[in-house]
Each structure stands twice: as structure tokens, then as C-alpha cells.
Amino acid sequence: MNGARCCGAPSGSSRVCFNKANIHPRYLTLSVIRRKRAGIMAHGSPDGCLESELSCPICLHLLLDPVTLPCAHSFCLVCLETPERDKSSGHDQVLCCPVCGQEHLSPESLPRNIKLKQIVETYRANNISCELQPRAEDEIINDQTSTEDTDVCKSTDSGKSSLLETETSESSLNPVISSLQEKLVVVDDLVNKEKAIEAVVKATHADLRKDVSGVLEEMAELVKTYSTTALKLLEAELRPREDAVGKRVRMLTDLQKQLRAAELQVNTLKDETDDACCIEVSSVTLDPLQDSSSGQELSSSLKEVCEKIEKQNTQLRLGLGSSQRALRVVLNPSEVTFDPDTIHPNLLLSEDLKTVSFSAAKQPYPAGSQRFSSFFQALSSQSFVRGEHLWDFRAEGCAWVVAVCYGDLPRSGSGSGLESSAGSWCLMYCENLLRAYERGKDTPLRRTPSLKRMEIRLSFSTGSLVFYSVSDVSGDKTHLHTFKVSFTQPVYLAVRMMSGQPKAHITVH
Template sequence: MPPKGTDQELCCPVCGQEHLSPESLPRNIKLKQIVEDYKANIKNGEGLSGADEINKEKTTNLKNSNDTNSVYKEERSQVETEVNEKSSRLDSVITSLREKLLLIDELVNKEKDREAAIKGSHVDLRKDVNSVMDEMEELIKAHRSTGMKLLEAELKQREDAAEKRLKVLSDAQKFLRTAELQVQSLLNETEDLSFSERVQEVEDQVSKVTIQDSLTDMELPGHLKEVCEKIEHQNNQLRLGLGSAQRALRVVLNPSEVTFDPETIHPNLVLSEDLKSLSFSVTKQQYPATPLRFTSFFQALSSQSFTQGEHLWHFQAEACSWVFAVCYSDLPRSGSASGLESSLGSWCLMYCDNLLRAYEQGKDMHLRRTPSLKKMEIRLSFSSGSLVFYSVSDVSREKTLLHTFNVNFTLPVFLAVRMMSGQPKAHISLN
């Protein structure tokens, strides 16, 4: 620009036209466009100097680094979130596993204890069963030995008789052959007197030989009927012995097994072959007299006694009033005191004339009137000290509680029954 006070013309650098002042200069559109483009390039990062480029690169790298850190932080946060979610799920699974492991550990320990108890009880069980089997084996051996002795004794008699008959015949044969030789020697006898005497002697000797009479006195037994009868009697004894052993085996394998004791039943009661049923008989049976047999009432005790455990039995009565009881064995066998309901060692129910009564150690209690009571269930629990009686419906088999005795037994107890009346079709059975 020229100094003030100096006149100087202004010329357009493009067209060369002179102007008096800058304001009179025309607008340079092209230059304006170049300046605006330059400004735009600067704004967009173009047309920068080397230092600007470096700063821009640093800025860009810093921005990219920040962006990378941001992405890394975001990914890390996402991973941590996923890990936390997995850990949360695993925690619940681990908790469930530990709970089940604790339960399984407890069950395993209980089963180990149970297994040990079972194996321990099986030692005694095997011992008891083996003892019963040994008893059966001894019974069979004894039966075989006795049967063979009976047979051998009979056969020896037959053999001795046959041997004796043969000896008689052999002796007669020997004698007659000797006589034959004597007769032949008489042919050479020259003296008549001597001949006659010797002939007479031989005739007398021969006449004494009575073969048929001798054999008749030693006749052989025609058959083995007697030994057969003796062996059959032994068979009956064997059956009784094996039956007793079998019942003992059933008691070992089934602690609640119960049968009636043949030595206790009243003579007017008939015992079934399986020893589980009693029937009334007008005719008294020819049972052996024993101090255990009831003689005043139609009663019977079980063969088995019970001191522990849990037991369940069913009774059924037909055409009779009855008494079902659990009792000690020391009650009398005759007289008024021998009735189950009268004993101080008896707990029973009596059903008679449609009236049900309970008796505990001789004291009675009226329970109810009921038109029919045929089937009964009895539960005996030594652990709870209870004796419970139920009636069982013939139709629905539903059970109705009749009475509960709470008692701690001090002695072994037996099951017992009584028929209150002697009817031809009266029948009591147990299971």
C-alpha cells in the first residue's frame, strides 16, 4: 500500500484496469472460490501443513485408541456379565448337587447299616435253618435205619426158616442114603436070623423119617404184611416229625407263623392236617392225655410263642360264638379258672349273643352289640406295647377298630381261641 498523501493508481492484477480505491475494485469471483475451497479443505483436514498432518494423525490415533479402549471395555464388561451369569447358574447347580450328595451320603450310610444288620441277621437265620434241616435229615436217617432193621429182622426169620427146612431135608437125605447102603449090604447076608433083624432095624429107622410133618412145622411166612404194617407206623411217625420240623422251619422264615398245638386242644375239637383250623365234633377224639390239654372248655393254644417283633394274624369263625386271645401259657387246663376270659394272664375279646366284650386279666368291659362278627384281624406290636383287634367286612374287607390293649408283656405270649358253643358246623381257622 502506498504511503498516505501519495497518489498512486490501483490496477487489477488480473485485467490491469486502474481503480482509484480498493472499494472500487470489482469482486474476484474466481479468487473467492479458491479461498472458500481452501477454507473448506482446511475444515475437512486437507491442505494442512506437515505439522498439522502430524497433529491430525496423533489426534486420529488417540481417537482410535480411545475407540479401541472403549470397545475393549465394552467386550470385557460383556464377558464379565456372561461369566457372572454362568457362575450364577453353576452356583445353583452346585448347590443342588451338594444337597443331593448329602442326601445320597446319608442314604448310603443307612443302607450300609441296613446291609450289615441284614447280613448279621442272616448269620442267625442260616444257623436256624441249617439246624432244622439237620433235624429233618436225622429224622429221615432214623426212619431209614428203623425201617431196614424191621425188614432185616423179618427177612432173617424167613432165611432162618428156609435154612432149617433145608437142613431137615439134607439130614433126611443123608439118613436115607445111608439106609439105602445098608439095604444093599443085606443082599450079601447069609444068615436068615441076622438078615431079618437087620431088615427090621432099617424099616424102623426109615419109618421114623416123616418129611412132610417136619416141613409143616417150619412153614415159611407167606408175605411181609407184619413188617409192612410196622414200616407204615414208622412212616406216620416220620410224617409227624417232618411236619413238626417243617413248622419250625416256617417259624424261622416267617416269625408270625402260627399253628394250633395238638397237645392243647379239647377232645371235642378236630384239628386240620395243616394245624390251622378247628372244627367241633360231637364225638370226643382219642387224643393222648397230656397235662397241657384243655378239658373244661373248647379251647386251644398256638404252638408258637412270641416275645418280640410286629405280628399280624387273621381269624375266621363260622357257626359259633368265640373268644380270641393273647395269653401266657400258665393258665389252668381244667375248671372254671381255665377259661381264657377268666385268666389273669390273658387279653381277649369275647363275642357271644351278639354282644362284644373285652377282658383284660380277668376284668371285663362291655364294648358294643353287633349282629355278626366272623372275620377278625389281630395286630401285636412289642415295640409299641399294643394289642389291637379289628373286625373285617366280608364284602368290602374294610377294617373297623374294636379295641386296643396297651400292655408290656413280661413273658412269652401265645395265641388262643375258644368256641363258646358246640355246634355241628362250628369252625375256627387262622392265618
């Protein structure tokens, strides 16, 4: 067998050996090659050593579809398949291991080393450069081969080697390409989502800028109107005085001219009798000098102007307060203030419109169709149709009802109570008992000696209205009740004071 290492084959089988006739010239210098590769890898990185262990001893490249022989040596499947093998014969093929020479069955009958294949593919995916760049060790090995053997290799195996290298390169890039494509799909999806979010944010911010600009322009118009009105009031008082003073100046100027004319006449009529001179001088009168106004009159008139401007100040404060509340509503969609036009006459409203207090004396509020008259109730100025809202409720010195309700709640009669309305969802705390009312139907919840503070959460996305009690000491929250409801109209926040005491008050933030 021309130097091939092999033993006797079993009867009825053919033996395939690797000799000079069918082996690549580099295979014949296997021991030299392995020593050189080991020397190169020893001076290189740990990855180089690992690459050496994962390389086929025949083709010296990373294993492709590896097969492990019973002698524990692993090779590329394509490297074990030789042209001399007669696949059409009915006899079993016998293969001599190119490393140790032991005889084995043909590679077609051997199982593939799946684990080794996965290890090689993982290494190849993490070290792409090892497949894309020329190998220095291959150049060293090629220098050791003879010119004659190289010519034989070129004439017999050039097509096969080129195909193998192409398949190996493509196989090594496929996992990387797949990984990049998967990541690109994820990134494309994220980009599209972020662009959609960006469009929503820009649209929301544009609306917010428009609303805030409108409120600020309204405030600027209020200040401008106040300034214009104050100047008109002042001008209305000062202009007549200036006109009167100008008139007196003109009168005195005319008198001055008359006196100078009389003086000239006296000087030119020296030969006239004294009686004639007296007649000429007496014709000049000084009555206009008695019409001068006093500084006290000016001070009195300016006081009247100040009082009129003070009335304008009140209107300005009311207007600016309304604009500021509108600005808070724009910047904080959960902003709540009580509507002065709905508050019962026995309730007082704080300056910030967030607290109602009991008053034994009825307040002189203007009558209106929106004002509650049968119960001590107040309705919020704001209505809510979307979003998530959170309010802090505090009550002192009274039994109370707090509700979320529709705006068409009656304003008088027995049906105007928050707990009685069909369009109301509320909690009532009276005589240490907490009750829930939904569309006029009550549900006893629990007895509690004190309930002064609650947290109210309204969510349109989940269709829920949730109440929590909040401890004044620890701040811990305890769930009280949840209403599940799909609102069909804008809803308002409303409160009712059930008992009147001098210091009783309810505040909502």
C-alpha cells in the first residue's frame, strides 16, 4: 500500500487507505504540520490554541460536519470521503485513520459528532476573523510542502478545496448574518415605536403650548385692561382740573394786559384831573382772583380715584385668579377647585377654592340655577372625561359624603343629595359607619372611629374609582372600596357636609 499504515481487513470488505495516490501532499507531512501549528499556537493567544484543537488534522481548517472515529480522532466528513471509495459495491468500506492507522467502518456508517459541531460553530461565530483572514500558519505549512506535491494537489483537488473553503466561509457567516437580521428586526420595531411615541409627544406638547399661551394671553389682556381702565379713571379726574387751571391762567393773563394798559393811560394823562384817573383805574376788576381752587379739593378728588381703582383691583384679582386656575388645569389635568356658583349658602369657600367650611349664617351669594339649596354641597369647576387622576381628601369636624357624579345632578329637593342620585358614585361617613352608594343603592362597608383622610383614584382606562384611607401618623393606605363603572358622560368631584359645626371643613387637593 505504498507506505500506508493498515492491517488486514475482514473478509467480505474493502479497505480504504490514505497513500500517495489519493492523499493530499500535506497529509504526508502530518507530524511536521502538527508540530509547526503547535509551535505557532503556543506563542499566540488562548483563542489560537483553541482553534488548533478544533481544526481538522487533514485540511487544517475548523472542523466542518465533524465525525469522530472509534479511536477518538475527529475529522471533517468531507475529508474522509476519498475518490477511490466505491460506493456502488455491495461490500462494507473499511477506513484507516489518517492519524493512528486503525481500521474503522466507512464514515457513512459513523454517527456525526453533534456536540463538537456546535462547539466549532460557536467558536466560528465569535471569531469571524479566523475564517476571513489568511492564516499565517497555513502559509508556513505550505512553504514546507514540495513543488511536486503542490502541483499534484493543484491538478487533483483544486476544485474540491475551493468548494470546501467557500462552503466553510458561508457556513461561518450564516449565524452572524442571522443574528444581525434578528437584531435589525428588533431595532426597526423599536424605531417605529419610538417614532410613533415621538409624534404623540409632539402633538400633545403642541396642544399644551397652545393652551398655556391662550391662558397667558388672557392674563396679559386682563393686566392691559386694568392698566387702561386705571389710566382712564385718573385722566377723568385730572383733565378737568388742568382745563380749569388753564382757563384761570388765560383770565389772569387778560387781567394783566388790562392793568398794563391802564398804567400806560395814567402815565400819559398827567394833565387830566385826578377824578378822571380814578375812573379809568376803577374800571379794572379783580373778581377772577377769588376763584382759585385749594389743594384740599385735589386731594379729595384723588381719593375718589383711588377707590375706583381699588374696585378695578378686585376685578383684576378675580380675573387673574381664574386665569391661574385655568393654567393649573392645563398643566395638571387632575386639578380640582370648587365652583362658587354651585356652593350652598351655608358654606364658605377658601381663596384658593379648594376648601369648603360651614357657616351658621347664610352667605349673600347671587342666586342661580346651579347653586345647591337643599343640602350643604359643592361641585367641582372641572369635569373629567379621560386619563388617570389622584386626589387627596381631608375632612374635619363633620360627617361627610364625597362623590364622583354627572353634572346633571339636581340642585334642590330630596333627589339632589349625592347619595340619592342615579348618576353618582360616593362614600358616606356618618356616626362611625362607612357606606358606599352606587346609583342610589347603599352598601355598608365597615365601622371606624375616625376617618379624616382618604386617597381617591379615578382611572378611565380601567373604568375604576378606588378609595383608600390614609393614616395621618404613618401614611399607610388601606383599601376601602372600588367601583367598576364605564362613564358615559363627563364626571365631576362633589362633596357634602352632613352636619354643621363652626370649625367643620372639607379640603380636596
